[in-house]
Amino acid sequence: MSILSRLAGSGPVGERRLALFKANRRGYWALWIFLVLYGLSLCAEVIANDRPILIMMNSRVYVPVAVTYAESDFGGDFETDADYRDPYLAKLIADAGGRVIWPLIPFAAGTINRNLDVPTPAPPSPVNWLGTDDQGRDVLARLIYGFRLSVSFGLVLTVLSSLVGVAAGAVQGYYGGLTDLIFQRFIEIWSGLPTLYILIILSSVIAPSFLTLLAILLLFSWMNLVGVVRAEVLRARNFDYVRAARALGLGTTRIVLRHVLPNAMVATLTFLPFILSGSITTLTSLDFLGFGLPTGSPSLGELLSQGKTNIQSPWLGITGFLVLAIMLSLLIFIGEAVRDAFDPRKAWK
C-alpha cells in the first residue's frame, strides 16, 4: 500500500487523504476487489488453459503451460505439437501411469470444445461453467482473458492519454496568450468532431491491432484532462514561489515539472478512474460493433454482440452484461472515493 500513500501526497494532508479514502468502505473494498480480479486475470494462463500445468510421467516432470512439447515426447507418433485435449494423448499418458494436473478451467480463450453433445452455443454445464459461445469456446475462459485484455488496454490508454493531456494542458496554461488561444480553438474544433464516427472510420480501414487501436482511441481520449490541467496551471503560474523560481533563473522545464504541475496532480488523479472506465466502455463499444480488437480476441464487446445475435441463449448476454456492470461499478466506486478523499473541503477539516 505504499503506492497508495505516495499517490495521496506527503505530510498531514496526504495522511488525511489516505485516511479519508480508507474510511470510504465501498471505494476501498472496490479497489481491493478490482486489484485481486486484475491480478488473477494476469495469471490467466495458469487458471484457464488447454495445456496442463504439470504432467508427471516416466519419472519426468513436464510443464506444458510454459514449454511446448511434441506429441512424440509422450509416446505419440508425430513430431507435431501435443494436443492435450486429444483423447488419444490422454490415453497414452494414462497408460504410462502419468499424472496430469489441469488448470481449474481446462480451456484457453480460443479452445474449441469438440466434445459437446448439444449444438453451440451450449448452455452452462459442469464442463463449461458458463456455457460456450457460438463457436464452442468456453465463456468463462474467454471472460478471464477478455477482462485482462480490456483492463490492460484501458490502463495503457489511461496512462498515455493522461501524459498527453497533462502535457498539452501544461503548455497551454504555462505559456498562455497566443499559444493558449490557438490550442483552445484547436480543441474546440477537435471536440466538434463526432468521435464515434471518426473512430469507426479509422478502425474500419486501418487493420485493427492492440497498438493501432490504442493510437486511434488516444486521438480523442487525451482531451479529457486538458481543460482541468490548463485551469490549474493558469492559476499556479503566478504563485509567489513560482515567480521566485523564475527569478532565480530556473529552466522552464524544471519550473513546470517541479513547481507548477504538482498543483494539477489532484485534479488529474481524481479523473483517472473515470477515464479508465470511459476507455473500457469505448473499447467495448467498438468491439461490439465489430471495429475493435482483431477478430478472435477474447473481449467483453464480442461476447455481448454474440449475446445479441444469439438472444435465445441468455447466458452469453447476461454474463457479458454482469461482468461489464461489475467492472464499471467497481471503477466508479473507486473514482468516487478518490474524488471525495482529495476534496480540499474535506481534507482540511
Add this chain to the structure above:
Amino acid sequence: MLQLVIRRLLGAMLILLGVAAITFLLLFMLPADPAVQLAGRSATAQTVANIRHELGLDRPLIYQFLSYLGHLATGDLGRSYTQKTGVTTLIMARLPATLVLMAAGIVIEVTLGLVLGIVAAINRGGMIDRGVMMLSFVGVSAPQFVVALFLLYVFAATLGWFPMSGFGSLGHVVLPATTLGVLGAGWYARMVRSAMIDVLNQDYVRTARAKGVSEVRVILRHAVPNALLPIIAMIGIDIGQFMSGVVVVEAVYGWPGIGQLAWQAIQQVDIPIIMGVTLISALAIVAGNLVADLAAPFIDPRIRAR
C-alpha cells in the same frame, strides 16, 4: 446581445470549417482507395485510373478540398460513389428517422429525469431517494449498447411488448428512444435533485409555505421552474451528443437513420457520404452547444443583466 449572437455564429462557422478540413484530410490519408473498391477485384490498372479521374481523385488535394467547400456553400454535399445519387438527397431521406428518434429520446430523458429528480428531492434521504440515485447511477454508467441489449432481451424477446427492430409504428420507437434517453435521464435526475434541494431551502419557498400555499403548488409553481434552468442548457448539448451517439442505437435496432447510412458508407469507403454525415453531426454538435450558450440568458434574467 445581438453582438454576442453574431460573434458566436461566426465562431461556430469557423469550427465547422475546421471540422470539414480535418475530416477531409483524415479520409484522404486513409490507406483505402475508393477507386480500387469501386472497380472491383478483376479491374485493370486502366479502369482504376479512369474511375479515379472520373471522381476527380487524381487532382491535387487542396483543389479537391476547395471545390468541395464551394459545393458545400450551395448546400451540395457531392455525389455518392456507390449509390450514384446526391449525398444531400440521401441524407435528407434518412434524417427524419434520426430526428424522430432523437426527439423521442429527449422527451424520454427529460420526463424521466424530471420526475425521478423531483420525487427523489421531495423524499430526500428516504428509500425512494436512494433507489432513484442508484437507478440514475446505473443509467449514467451503463454503455448504450448494453442498455439496448438489456431492453431488447426483457421487453422484446421475453415479454414481447415491443418489436425487436425495424421502423414504422409507435411501438418501434419506444425501445431505441429509451436506450438513447436512459443516460441523460440519469444525469438529469441527479441535477434536478440537487437543484431542487437547493431551491427548497430558499427563503421564498419558506415564505410560500408560511403563507399557506399548498405543498403541490409550492413544488410545481415555486421550486420546479428554478430547478429547470440547468436542464434547458443541457438539452442543447444533448442534441449534439445524440447525433453522434445514435449510430450504436441505430445499429442495434436496425433503425433506418443517418447512422445506418454512415455505417454502410464506411464499409464501402463511400467518402462523400461519410463526409456528409460527419459534417451533419458536427453541425448538430456545434449548433447544440450554441443553443445551450444562447438559451441561458433568455431563460435566466440574472445572466442577461450582466
